[in-house]
Amino acid sequence: MNLENKISYIVNYCGKYLGHENMIFERKQNFDFNIEFAEEKFIKENINKLKIIILTGEAGDGKSHLLNNMKSYIDKGWKILSEDFSQLDDGNQKEILQKIEESIYLNEIHTSHNNEKSIDIDSNKKYILAANIGILMNKILTHCPTLFSKLQNPNDNIKVINFEKRNIASDDSTFKEFVKSFLNFDGKPCENRSCKHCSDCPFYYNITEMLKSNVIDSLRTLCNAIFLLGGHLTIRELLSLISFMITHGKTCEDMQQEENVAVYRYYNIFHDNTDVLLKKFQPLDPAKKRDEVKESESKAEIIERRRKNFFTSTDIDRFFLLPVAYLSEFKQILVKLEKNEYLDIKEDDPLCNSLKYGLLKIISKEHSFGEIVLQDSPSYLGETIKTQFTADFSKIMLIWNDIDFEVNSEDDKRKNNPNVEFSQNKFYLSCVYDGDGKEISNMIKLLIDYKAFAFIMMNYENYYVYTEGFSNVEYGFGDFFIKILSKHPEFYKKMSVIFDRKSYGKFIDFDLEIYKPKLMRGDKTEKIIIKKRDRSVG
Structure with a gap:
């Protein structure tokens, strides 16, 4: 297929052409790019x-x-x-x-x-x-x-x-084969000498650039980013995106009416437009990612450079070039879980440690899993009386795990496909404990998606975020540990009751602790003792 016929064919996949008539056209195609997913x-x-x-x-x-x-x-x-x-x-x-x-x-x-x-x-x-x-x-x-x-x-x-x-971009080789097959043409430049843009045809430039592996890798990064952020990309939307990158919704006849065709480069797809199917990609505009700017650069030149650099750079993690904080780190955790199914929360790994200590800053003033302080005040007490619980979590096994992971299961659900870096866009924080230190299949789980992950990492890096209440309601971090304690009350160390000083200035804060006497053998009597609480503690 020559270039002119190819453009006439793929422009039909642009969003503005996907009405009922063109959807019937789409279904009737034999698809020369018939790739097996x-x-x-x-x-x-x-x-x-x-x-x-x-x-x-x-x-x-x-x-x-x-x-x-x-x-x-x-x-x-x-x-x-x-x-x-x-x-x-x-x-x-x-x-x-x-x-x-x-x-x-x-x-x-x-x-x-x-x-x-x-x-x-x-x-x-x-x-x-x-x-x-x-x-x-x-x-x-x-x-x-x-x-x-x-x-x-x-x-x-x-x-x-x-x-x-499904993540349409999960398999590297399948994705590349799909894009190359869709854009396949005879490789020859435009031969329509009557067109004033024949020598600098934007269609030929775009399609030859997009057939390069590094550009396809960049396109795959965009699709993976949509998936990681919790979105879903259909095949029709992917075809619409590729079509727009090549044609910008214009036929050969339309392009002949344009004077400045340089604005229709394949990487200029993030600006506001009427194509509904492209709105998913606008928040990922690399031009929004701050970097070092030269004094001589105009705003238009900065935008052009950042967008082009995203698609043409090699040997770089392209997720870092997108204006989405912690997306690359989120992907790295999912890649680890694709290989390992689960990671012990105590694992000595820089990224795992960041995740662990970010979680601790959200739920507790103590930065050790030996002792965790949880805020959990019943609503009927109002805002003037607070209750908090101190628990010993040193004996509990906490893991980050793949969503398909099952304790004691011999069935490894991972596909082990070398072309797939990650197959999920979420994972669990799980408690694995049965009261005797043995693993169980009925784990207590907390779902971690991108938003929850970014919230944890922001806390690790000491960004100011309002965590009290918000984290419990929005993501359930505190509720997760309260649920563990409700099933395993043996890990309670003490409960504290704290009064608002303005409302209850004369009231004394106090702690309730479980005391186990060891004076007599076989005496398993437990007593609750009340201790005055030092106000300087909190």
């Missing part, structure tokens, strides 16, 4: 034992494209219940969900009686359904609520692929 690879490898496949996610996630690919290798025993669930009426939607539920029920019976030849049931029905996540969940809860729990705990016969959980 991990989801399709899994289906191919397990097609013989699967009985139910549900493809769900947002519009543009690639459900229809995957379904079309599957038609080439599924046998006649498979029935596609619907390629567009949202287009069906309520009655047909209900009927489809009931068929799926019935099939799961029959397979369960067949599995439990697989040695009894007298059981005569049809367990060979195999169904495929493609549906947008919103309407699918709504209809399941309306018509077949018991189906919801079955799909949440699938077995070897059921595969639910939720594209909303």
Whole structure:
């Protein structure tokens, strides 16, 4: 395909062209850039034992494209219940969900009686359904609520692929192959001599630059950043972004009307525009990242330099070039967990130590896990009386762990794919303790996403942040440790009651401590003693 035809083709993927008519165009494409993602690879490898496949996610996630690919290798025993669930009426939607539920029920019976030849049931029905996540969940809860729990705990016969959980840029080699295939053309410059920009064609410059590995790596960094921040990028949105980077939404005819085509470089994509699909990327504008500025540079030159530098730099962590604090550090923790599944909170690692001490500054004045002071005042006491608890956490095992990690499980859920740095955008802080120092499977967990991680790191670096109340409500740090103490009260050392000096000037602050006498053997009597509290303590 020559350059002119390629531009005419890919401009259709820009957001402003993705109306209903162009979405039909998109679905009808044979996709010369037909790249096999991990989801399709899994289906191919397990097609013989699967009985139910549900493809769900947002519009543009690639459900229809995957379904079309599957038609080439599924046998006649498979029935596609619907390629567009949202287009069906309520009655047909209900009927489809009931068929799926019935099939799961029959397979369960067949599995439990697989040695009894007298059981005569049809367990060979195999169904495929493609549906947008919103309407699918709504209809399941309306018509077949018991189906919801079955799909949440699938077995070897059921595969639910939720594209909303996918990071489209997770696999380096697949991502590069996808971009290069989409932009593939004959490599020749524009031959339309009637165009005044033929010799300096912005399309040719953009497409040849974007085929370079370092530029594709930078594009992947942007996609990974969206994922790390908790966002989701569909295939349609990625194609729209690539299309805009090449064309800026302009056809060859449109570009011929422009005088200054230099403004349409591939890296100038972060300015405000009407393309809704690009708004996700505007907060990641490298031009917002402060760096050393020369006196001779104008504002426009600074913006141009920073954006171009992000895409063209080599041998650098590009996350540092984005205006998002601690995003690179967040990624580093996830990379460690991809390799290790969990990290002991006491691990001697600079980044792990930063995370540990940042957490301690949030929850306690004490900077040691030997003794932690927790603020937890019941609301009925008002703001004039505070209660706090001192606990000994030295014997409790605390870990940072992958969200799929299970204690005592021999099943390592990691894919160990060398092309995947990280597959999750969150992790847990977990307490592993059963009262006797042994590991348990029922861990107490606190979810750490990017926002919570950044909050911890800000505290570590002594930024002024209001932590009391906010951290407990927004992220639940204090509540996490209170929950541990509620299950393991043996770690309480003392409780303190502190009165507001203006409201209760004559009241005496005091501590309640558990006292265990050791005067007589076998005497396990515990006593609570009250001690006057020194006001200088806090």
